[in-house]
Amino acid sequence: MKQVLVDLRPWNKELAIAALESGADGVIADSAGPVRELGRILVIAPDGDLVPEQDIHEITIENTEDQERAMEAARTCRIIVHTPDWTIIPLENLVACGDNVIAVISSLKEAEQALTVLEKGVAGVLVRTDDPDLVRSVSRLVQSGTPGQKLSQLTITLVKPVGMGERVCVDTCSLMTDGEGMLVGNTSSGFFLVHAETLENPYVAPRPFRVNAGGVHAYLQVPGGKTAYLADLKAGDRVMIVHGDGSGREATVGRVKIERRPLFLVEAESEGQKVSVILQNAETIRLVRPDNTAVSVTSLKPGDIVLGRIETGGRHFGMAVDETIIEK
Template sequence: MKKDKTVWIKADSESWEENKPRVTAGLESGAECILLNHDDIPKAKELGNIKTAAPGGEADIIVVGKGSEGDGIRKLPSEFSNSQDISEAQRLTREGKTVAGYVVIKNKKYEQFAVELGKSCDYLVVIGTDWKVIPLENLIAELQKLDVEIIAGVRNAEEAMLALETLEHGSDGVLVDTGDISEIKKIVAVRDRQGMEKIPLVKARITKVKPVGMGDRVCVDTASLMVPGEGMLIGSQSNGLFFVHSESEESPYVAARPFRVNAGAVHAYIRVGEKTRYLSELASGDEVMVINSEGETRPAVVGRVKIERRPLMLVEAEVDGTGIKTLLQNAETIKLVGDSGKPMPVTALKEGDEVLVYFEKAARHFGIKIEETIIEK
């Protein structure tokens, strides 16, 4: 499973008035941590609940190397065994503190120092003086087997993408140094896409559409707005999930509800990350996965789950000779997605139509893919 990437905001100039907009933007965008001056920690905490990193005892993460050997304010020792920063990181770690090393990579010696400091830290923040030559690959390769997260300094979304993708694994997070609030939001969006997999969708041919009477169906209302072309993966069999479109399109019958996917009957599976769950299990605060017709995914938080008794329709389809099925509410506002990416109302579906689905040959047990024979009818 992919490790979550983190976004830190650099807000450590001498002026709090200059730092405050960065802190606010970080809070509003979903950043995980703010790098601050020690004296600004109480002010940042007043603005919102967010993790802080700073030199000093009251920070959630204590930074070592800033204003010291790590950024060149104090000269690097010829032998790293004599380093005050490394000794300080080791002492704080022994005391049970969470520690971040901070190093500005000025040359090869600072790169080597970063590796040694990182061995005694929970996080290693590395800033490149020239991003084209920052030795991030070397640091990732040297420290990948240690329990230290590398946070790379970036100034824009392009640099963030490069850092998060370096050597496939990428850095564990980025430290954003910009006063451009819109750029901060772009970088957070880059991070969000990095954390989610791209899922291959295939065409399935509709073989049966049949009203089956009343049942309990689930609407998944998220705390995010979906756009036309987005929805969720739902199905009666865990290895064959239909792309059910969100209610983001206007309809002559009812107003658009772009936060909602009318997902189907309570028994059905929903794909969430690399696992599946039953629709009936979902509750406010859970995380679900939103997908588009290109297979690109993003997370969304469940705000509400509505279970109501409604007329249902059985939809069956075939992929590579294998049948899959699901039960959806029998209403024109519930739509699957055609192979062209165009939403198709279930009430207009007919035999021979092609829709997008996710299909895998392996079965699932408690939502986890396994190599086992499981028959679901």
């Protein structure tokens, strides 16, 4: 996820509070002391968690020599770049060098441009302003701007009971809406969009913070293009919430519930590729149709269409790798 830093030089208590309340990743200050009195956040300061010009370098680009110096630095360390006339070209050149560039911005428009330059965007922004509302706006922009997922239509080929086993409920610190859920699959090459428990039903009250995600063995997509085993999740971990339209956002895990329940095997295919997932055999467990409505796994039948994601390659410690891996 992109980082949001806030410049507190000179000290500005209102900006510091806005940074803390909006979920900014860190601040730059002349001293860590005043920040620590307000809350816990990464502080870049001579007495902070990171030290300026030691752990992170600030560079102002005013000419081609400055740009070349910044490009060289960006290859080996994290840099904060300020372009006084705010031209896009230096940022394009720097982003092309790697993922170490944080751009100084002073408006929401500048943040939008920096975060999308070369379609990839900078690694983060440093908000330099006297306006606490801008800090909040930029934080919202970054938190809602998680890259979208390219979802595929999956044609159901098989649904059958497979006995008892442990399944995982992922309870997040965020409320989900209809059409949202998490991408879960038996293998790293195919995922189903499992719907959150947002809907009314005769058996249990809605739990819009929860996704009953599937068997303990399954892969779940998490931020940064990675995956995690459902069994490994714990409070404080970050997961991806995905909508049927492909948009995504991050959420924090508040609790994980693993319980023994009857299970269903769901198999599907998309463009010749087979995918599968094991879910709890219950009416309240749902997948997502192409129109973003939910369909219960107990009513699925061959030929039904649901949403998911197809990937290639395998995974090693959750990271995509280009090697020969057979999963079935």
